[in-house]
Amino acid sequence: MDNGSAQVSYRDIDIAAVLADMARAIVDEPDAVSVTVEEADDGTVYTLKVAENDMGMIIGKHGKIARALRTVAKAAAKIADKKITVEIK
Secondary structure, eight states: OOOSOOOOOGGGOOHHHHHHHHHHHHOSOGGGOEEEEEEETTEEEEEEEOOGGGHHHHHOGGGHHHHHHHHHHHHHHHHTTOOEEEEEO
């Protein structure tokens, strides 16, 4: 049964945008958030950069926030059938 809706392709997920949006929601200086993407031999490396005074907020107690950001980004990458690494600087 066709209800006229378009097919959604999850392979086109913009992981950099997802990562940046999550980080902007956490930090005090959202305009300082940037994500760069580099292709490597073993996958794609996403580097999240935030203002120096926001590093504590992004890392969180015992690295819990950083771990959560990486988990969500990797889950999005798995849906898109990609292998990624997330670095925070």
